[in-house]
Amino acid sequence: MKTVKNELLFVLLFSIASIVQAQKVNDADVPQAVKTTFKSKCPQAASAKWEKEDGNYEAHYSMGKMEMTCVINPAGVYVQSETAINASELPKPAADYLQKKMPGQKVTEAAKITDAAGKVTYEAEVKNTDYTFDGKGNFLKQEADND
Template structure:
């Protein structure tokens, strides 16, 4: 009985942790100003299946590709565009970024990579490590930070 209670507590705690990080939403539960801003910015996406998530206070639209997450656009609750992340293969990261990872994070598994364009047009790259943290690089591949 104690073990069952313990496992239930772990499962609830895990669920709450995952829910706090990213929460899947139905399109109907995304503010209209956000879906309108998304369709205005990416009109062709209206013909595709779009999956929405709540990322902290913001809203993320995922669409395209086999996984449905080749593109991820992040918007504030008022519909302001934050960034677009295009999934890329890990070996498409800049050479300097790959060298940094090999030298400084050799023991870490990189799960996926992305080309990030923010609202001002600044390009960065992200490499997601196992466990969810990301290494962020500038467009030349220079390490910026871990997030």
């Protein structure tokens, strides 16, 4: 009986975890307020692929060779933008921190994040863990990557 309970608990937790991750959203299901904010904040974007994560809408689009994401809450309030960058573009203190903490490991994804107030942070993914740094490259936090 205990084994069955453990199995059911595992299935329940796995189901919840998969729901929490980003979910694709059809363009027709994106609120008009979100679309309006996206067009005003990112007028250069011809089209976007939409996802919903943590209650916010994420518009993924390309600008030339740059991969961009614009995050907007359901009321149409701009939250932040993310620009994919090469690991070599991380601030030196961030790169040094990662090299010291995980020698020989490669950064699989990196991004420059600018919030609504203009505050810049950087994020780097190494071995399914996201490391966040301030605008100068000082370590802030780490958390498991759920994507």
